[in-house]
Amino acid sequence: MGASQSEVVIIGGGLAGLACAVTLADREIPVSLYESRPRLGGRASSFADKQSEQLIDNCQHVSMGCCFEFNRFCETVGIADSFQRAAELYFVGPDSIGPDSNGRQFKVNRFAANPLLPSPLHLLPAFGGLSYLSWSDKIQLARGLKQLAIAIIDLENEPTIADWLVAHGQSSAVINRFWNVVLVSALSESLDRISLSHARKVFVDGFLRARDNWQVLIPTVPLEHLYGTVIQDYLKQRGSKISLQTGVENIRIDGQQVTGIQLRDGSEIDCPRVVLAVPYQRVFDLLPDEFPGREKLTGIQQLESAPITSVHLWFDREITSLPHAVFVDTLSQWMFNRSRLMQNASTESGYYYQVVISASHNLTGSARQGRTQSEIIGEVVRELAMIWPEANAAELLHSRMVTEHQAVFSVKPGVEQLRPSQHTQVEGLYLAGDWTSTGWPATMEGAVRSGIQAAEFLLADLDRPETILLPPAQSSFLSKILFRL
Ligand SMILES: Cc1cc2nc3c(=O)[nH]c(=O)nc-3n(C[C@H](O)[C@H](O)[C@H](O)COP(=O)(O)OP(=O)(O)OC[C@H]3O[C@@H](n4cnc5c(N)ncnc54)[C@H](O)[C@@H]3O)c2cc1C
Structure with missing residues (x-):
């Protein structure tokens, strides 16, 4: 079969591949994106539920105020209006305080910022009002939050947050009713499988650093409408080509250099630059047995x-x-x-x-x-x-x-050492995906960041270096004083 040609190929149409494609297309570098499934969005997508005749999401996806790159990406492609910003949350907990779980009455606790207080004190009344924590629980919690914020963490040798909380005197009631509630939903892991540094990041970035970071952004349309149709049109209008239901079989590497890809239908595409944006479990399936710098990627085999x-x-x-x-x-x-x-x-x-x-x-x-x-x-x-x-x-x-x-x-201790850079030792091969080194957990923010980082490396190799990621967010004045952030 004859080979066709493309300047930049992106393999995988999840948010990482899409963010990379949009970043490059915005700089007049159209891409050819191949996605094996019939739709874009990857793990953030929808499917048709026959009985309700509705397009439903594989799972509700939410973003937060602190997800700056994801939120900017939504602005860029024109989908930001399809999110509702929740400036009020509702925590529902047993009204009676104590370990007995029988016959409990549940109470809805409204959680919102106090507009008169400076950040991060603006959330203090909301935490103080949680009826399912006693006053001694709240004092213990405040102490724990402060200790976490100022903790200096040795990434080579960090504990799980579960061990850290026990070592820092947090009771099982506070662990179950506060730390567990926030961290399990933010990081999608149990406390005994979350590293101290990732737990700290949730509280520092989400609650302590700046005023609106904690707010939750919820899509008001199915994910398919967000990442499917709108972004597909955005890319096509900028000259990019999207091929759905087109799985890639492998990436060709000749010596040090990428030379192209082979699709599952056997067709060959010559291409000097490939961004591999598939889940980490698929990466080695697409690469030859040997290639320069392979050892730098083997950490992903230990990811859980x-x-x-x-x-x-x-x-x-x-x-x-x-x-x-x-x-x-x-x-x-x-x-x-x-x-x-x-x-x-x-x-x-x-x-x-x-x-x-x-x-x-x-x-x-x-x-x-x-x-x-x-x-x-x-x-x-x-x-x-x-x-x-x-x-x-x-x-x-x-x-x-x-x-x-x-x-x-899983954001277990040591996970950061297993995550590879988006840049590889093979000329023309870049990686993207929430699992690459971004410092973020597996989130839409992490995926978008990884795509932008891959685009930055690719642009630098084209002698068009540019810093695209936003600079780190500034901490509020009081956060600097209280927590040294
Ligand atoms: C149930 C669930 C709930 C979640 N909730 C949230 C949330 O509330 N907030 C949040 O921020 N994040 C959430 N996440 C995480 C978020 O969805 C992911 O971090 C993000 O979507 C990952 O994007 P990605 O592009 O890195 O990977 P993926 O989305 O996995 O994209 C990879 C793409 O590569 C394609 N592919 C694989 N092999 C090939 C091949 N050979 N050829 C061509 N294409 C290929 C796949 O089909 C896929 O589309 C959730 C995830 C899940 C599963």
């Missing part, structure tokens, strides 16, 4: 991953009008009221709620202990009914559970 489960529920009536909620002390972790959040939502097939369970190790494989999907869904529905009694009277019209087994890489 964590599952995320989403439970999709359609009721015959509204069980709560809250747009979203964070749960404490339950299997369910976050609830998203999709019928309220979505633009032009139809309730014809029911009122649609999505419950997210991150780090759902206990719901997969043998840890599931024989529990069926419908038993797990039943437990989630019972929890919702415990909080919102309206759910007792409501009829569950339809439900489904989706588990992404390799949703994110």
Whole structure:
């Protein structure tokens, strides 16, 4: 088969590949992007649910105010208006304080910044108001937060946050009702599999550094509309070519230099520059057995991953009008009221709620202990009914559970040493993906950053060096004084 030609090939149409493509296309370097699936977006995508006749996301994805590159990317491609910024969160916890989990009453705690207080004190009243923590818990928590913020961490030898919290006197009530709630949903891992440095980053970047960083941005349209159609059009208008359902078989390397790719259908494409933006589990499948600098990539074989489960529920009536909620002390972790959040939502097939369970190790494989999907869904529905009694009277019209087994890489101690640079020793070969070295956990922000970093390296090799990533965010005056940030 004859070879066609392309200047820059990107393999993988997840957010990393898309961010790289957009960065290059904006600089008049059109790319050819190959995606093996029928849609763009990778792990952040939607599928058609036959029964509800809706396009539903594989899982609710949210961004935060501190995700500067992702938010800028959304502005650039024109999808920023399709996110709702939540300046108010709702923490739902057992009203009675104590270890007894029977017969509890749940209370919704509104969590919002105080406009009169400077950052980071603006969140103090909100933390202080959490009814499921006692005053001594709150004092302990404040002490723990300060110690975490000022901690100097040896990345070569850091503990898990679980060990650190115990060593720093945090009680099991505070660990379960605060640290666990925030960190498991932010990093999609259990505390015994989260490094101290990644935990610190969540609190420093998300809550302590600047005023609006903690706010949550929630898409108001299916992910498919965000990353599928709009970005595809954006790239095509700038001369790029997107090929869906076109898997790449391998990358050709001749000596030190990339020379092209072979598609799964056998066709060859000559190309001096390739950005490999596939999940880390696929990287070595596409590369020859030997290539320069291979040893620098072998760390990814030690990366581990964590599952995320989403439970999709359609009721015959509204069980709560809250747009979203964070749960404490339950299997369910976050609830998203999709019928309220979505633009032009139809309730014809029911009122649609999505419950997210991150780090759902206990719901997969043998840890599931024989529990069926419908038993797990039943437990989630019972929890919702415990909080919102309206759910007792409501009829569950339809439900489904989706588990992404390799949703994110685990941010265990030592993980940063395993993540490779986007630059490789093979001329013309670049890497992108949330798993490459960005300092961020597996998030849309991390993926977008990696794509931009790959583009920066590629531009430098074309003698067009440019710093594209935004400079590190400035800390507020008080954050500098209180926490040395
Ligand atoms: C259930 C779940 C919930 C999440 N929730 C959040 C959240 O709330 N907030 C957040 O910020 N992040 C969240 N994440 C993480 C976020 O989705 C990822 O970090 C991000 O989407 C990763 O993007 P990526 O481009 O690095 O990889 P991917 O999205 O995995 O993209 C890689 C692409 O490469 C393609 N590919 C693979 N092999 C080939 C081949 N041979 N040829 C061509 N194409 C190929 C794949 O099909 C895929 O489209 C969540 C992830 C999951 C799974």
